[in-house]
Amino acid sequence: MNLYNIKHPEQQVNFAQAVRQGLGKDQGLFFPATIPQLSNIDELLALPLVERSQKILAALIGDEIPADKLNAMVKNAFTFPAPVAKVAENIYALELFHGPTLAFKDFGGRFMAQALATVRGDGKITILTATSGDTGAAVAHAFYGLENIEVVILYPKGKISPLQEKLFCTLGGNIRTVAINADFDACQALVKQAFDDEELRQAIGLNSANSINISRLLAQVCYYFEAAAQLNTEQRQNLVVSVPSGNFGNLTAGLIAKTLGLPIKRFIASTNANDTVPRYLQTGEWQPNATVATLSNAMDVSRPNNWPRVEELFKRNGWQLSELGSGALNDAETEIALKAQYAQGYLCEPHGAIAYQVLKDQLQTGETGLFLCTAHPAKFKESVERILGIELPLPDALDKHNKLPLLSDEMDNDFATLKAYLLK
Template sequence: MELYNLKKNEQRVSFAQAVKLGLGDEQGLFFPSYIPQLGNVDELLEQDFVTRSVNILTALLGDELGNDTVETMVRNAFNFPLAVQPVRDGVYALELTHGPTLAFKDFGARFLAQCLNHLCKDEKATILTATSGDTGAAVAHAFYGLDNVNVAVLYPKGKISVLQEKLFCTLGGNISTYSVNGRFDDCQQLVKDAFDDLELKQAISLNSANSINIARLLAQICYFFEAVAKIPAAERKEVVVSVPSGNFGDLTAGMLAKAMGLPIKRFIAATNLNDTVPRYLATGEWSPEPTVATRSNAMDVSAPNNWPRIEELLKVKFWDKSLITGVKVDEAQTEAGLKDLYAIDYLCEPHGAIASYALNNSLQAGETGVFLCTAHPSKFQESVEEVLDIHITLPKALADVADKEILSKDIEIDFSELRGHLMAI
């Protein structure tokens, strides 16, 4: 698989190189030179999730890694369930919340871990990632205990839920966590600064596990196929997928799935108050504003890193921007979305509720809707309990860490300070 750098097109790399580098020169994202068109989509939709995922990722990576290697990595990574639940007539919830850390990031993080474990072998590597909530836990658990990989996770202090924090900041060992006195966008910038420091990058074999890493993105393609596969065949002609959007990796993966042949009519980019993309789609002006803290903190992103990939997809596939409907959902509407779902006996959390609310207000006659549920409601226990006036019993994954000590170090938005910590790992 060949990929090119969106900021420096002449930089061409293999999949293995892209995974190890994370970012290209000038902080450019890697993008596939060729997107295979699957000719047997109807047959694929009849397969089980893991078998289908093996076939999808083999079409992308088999020529470079070998079919048997891809199959082994997929089966090791996707060893937990997912579900598609009917919520109301013509509307389905894609539940990506049944993995080890109860969030959709488990799919990409575990596949990336398998890739690096295969590609790096005896080499020592350092994973640096920023999280607005769920990425940190998924990455930390995916790499925890691996002898040849150290992990450093940055997150905005006081801007993720306590249970989210405890899920990955209590591990220790080869996992180091840093509470940054700033916003998620500041954490992302620190990661970019680290990748621009060639001396640091070489000294600690720096890599990234954010959705900027192509391995994570390719893994996420697979569950969009599952969403369509579980919809009755008669309802597949006009499928609309609503994606709760922060850094826009999920939407990018969904559009790659469409590019490979998955029958999706259009997408809804559902954001919270951090509505850079809906405003851009409406006006054509890219104007990120200061990040606003919301109940849906994993989406508190004003400058989404993956948007250049979406722009590239629109260009290479000759798709119009009308393929994407941008919808901003404010805090009152988020709460309304939670209550509306709970009223029909579906317990959700703020991010999924935003996707559901946006879908309900955009779905047209004859269309079938799917909205992504990206985290378990218990990860946002305090918020969900407050809005719905209920008590949530914690699943084992969270109950086991609820009383553990947080091991994070507090740092400022200061690259030199972060650099010192990374060199000391």
């Protein structure tokens, strides 16, 4: 598999290099030089999730990884289902929270851990990543206990849900967690600074597990096929997919699935008050505001890292950005949407509620709507209970960690301090 740096196309790497390196020169994102067009979509959709995903990832990655190794990577990573549930007439939810950390990030995090273990080579590896909520848990659990791999996760102090924090800040061992006294964009900026520091990169074998890492992105492509496989042929032909969007990795994966040949009519990027992309699509001007904290904290991102990949795909495929739907909800509107879902008999959480409502508002006659449910409602227990006036039992995976003490360090938004911390 050949990939190029979007900022510096002359920098080209193979899949193994892209996985190990994470980012390219000048913080550029790696992107596949070619994406094949799959001719046997109906045959693929008839297969079980793991077998289908093995074929999709083999088509994307090529023969760089032997088939038996790649098949084992997928089988070890995708050990849980992604069911589709009917929510309303012509509207369905793709539930991506049935993995070990109850969030969609389990797909990408677990596959990346398998990929890195396969292509790592010799020497120390330090995974440095920033999280606005769910990435931290998925990465921590995917890499926990792996030999010679250290993981350092930065997150904005007080700006993720207490249960999200407990899920990845109670592990210890090779997992270190740091609460930064700033917002998520500042955490992400610290990660980028670290990757720009060549001395630091070499000293600790720096890598990232954010959705900037191509292995995570490719894994996410597979669940769009899984969603389509659970719909009938007529529904697939007019499928509109609403993606709750923060860093825009999830939408990028969906667009890659469409490029491969999955019949998705159009996508909708659904955001909260951090609405840089919806405003950009309306005005043509890229004007990020300061990040604001919302009920849907995993989407509290004003400068989405993956947006250059979205634009690259649209340019390469000859698509118009005007074809991409978008919408944004504030917290009050999010609460109304969550209540509306619950009144129809579907229990959701703020991110899924936004994706549902924006989809419902934009769905046209004859179309089938699908929105992504990216996390289990219990991960947002406090807000969901308050909004819906119910009591949510904790799933075992959350209850176990909720009883453990936090092991996080605290740090100001200062790169010199972070660098010393990473080197010690």
